[in-house]
Amino acid sequence: MFSRVAVSLFSLLLVVACSDRGPSYPKVTPPDGYLQRAENQEEGRRIFRQLCAECHGRPSEGRSQRADFFYPPAPNFTSPLYRQADPAYLFWRIRKGKTVEPYLSRGSVMPAYGAHFSEEETWSIVAYLRVRSEVSSD
Numbered sequence: 001m002f003s004r005v006a007v008s009l010f011s012l013l014l015v016v017a018c019s020d021r022g023p024s025y026p027k028v029t030p031p032d033g034y035l036q037r038a039e040n041q042e043e044g045r046r047i048f049r050q051l052c053a054e055c056h057g058r059p060s061e062g063r064s065q066r067a068d069f070f071y072p073p074a075p076n077f078t079s080p081l082y083r084q085a086d087p088a089y090l091f092w093r094i095r096k097g098k099t100v101e102p103y104l105s106r107g108s109v110m111p112a113y114g115a116h117f118s119e120e121e122t123w124s125i126v127a128y129l130r131v132r133s134e135v136s137s138d
């Protein structure tokens with residue numbers, strides 16, 4: 001009896017622990033060398049300034065002051081942590097925005113750009129986000 005309770009408690013804990021590991025997303029990869037190419041990073045920067053900076057931060061502003069106005073707040077892409085971010089995760093978030101869980105339930109305002117950009121354009125933005133910590137002072 002006791003062990004059955006212990007086992008079900010354990011599986012419950014396991015479920016809770018696993019659901020805490022973040023969302024799952026398709027493990028897509030960019031074309032070889034795409035993220036490293038300067039012209040792709042440049043294209044990403046152009047798009048970012050045009051469409052994303054309003055919420056995420058303009059050049060020389062670093063993180064936008066408007067970023068904290070949102071709940072959940074817009075992240076800081078000038079953080080070097082984004083150098084290590086999984087490109088597939090960034091790709092997925094740009095295309096799906098607030099339309100996927102858990103962001104949907106949290107009331108995110110991040111737009112979904114899936115219909116807006118080609119896959120190549122999306123990878124260009126990913127390329128830029130991963131180096132923004134180095135080029136944000138322009």
Ligand code: HEC
Pocket residue numbers: 047048051052053054055056070071072073074075090093094097098103108109110111113125
């Ligand atoms: C209306 C304001 C707004 C605009 C415009 C916007 N974002 Fe966001 N974005 C947010 C907010 C707020 C969050 C945080 C909540 C979330 O993760 O959904 C976010 C989250 C993200 C994330 C997830 C980051 C992480 O660490 O999980 C990525 C990637 C992103 N935005 C990229 C972009 C890109 C690229 C553009 C332009 C093409 C853009 N955003 C335009 C408000 C915006």
